[in-house]
Amino acid sequence: MVNVGTLDRTIRFVLGLVxxxxxxxxxxxxxxxxxxxWKYALxxxxxxxxxxxxxxxxxxYTLLGISTCPAERR
Numbered sequence: 001m002v003n004v005g006t007l008d009r010t011i012r013f014v015l016g017l018v019x020x021x022x023x024x025x026x027x028x029x030x031x032x033x034x035x036x037x038w039k040y041a042l043x044x045x046x047x048x049x050x051x052x053x054x055x056x057x058x059x060x061y062t063l064l065g066i067s068t069c070p071a072e073r074r
Contacts, residue, residue, distance in 0.1 A: 004056045005068035012053035019046025 004012065022028040023039045032039045052058045061067060 001062075002056045002069050002071070003061045003067040004052060004058050005070060008068040009053045009056060012049045016046045016049030016053060019043065020050060022046070 018028070019042050022032045023043050029039075032042065035042070056069070058066075
């Protein structure tokens, strides 16, 4: 089952990379450092975004009845 379209997948991938790398890449880590433990939540959120982009499946979309994939839209 696929429910994440190409544009949605690209946005998830880019945003996931930025969020996952925010705690580790020096220019971004300076911005994230004041957040304390929240930086780990942002990293986890980024990992989830990368996973949903890779699998082209979003469980939340299934629960809400959403599909951004043109072939699956009905």
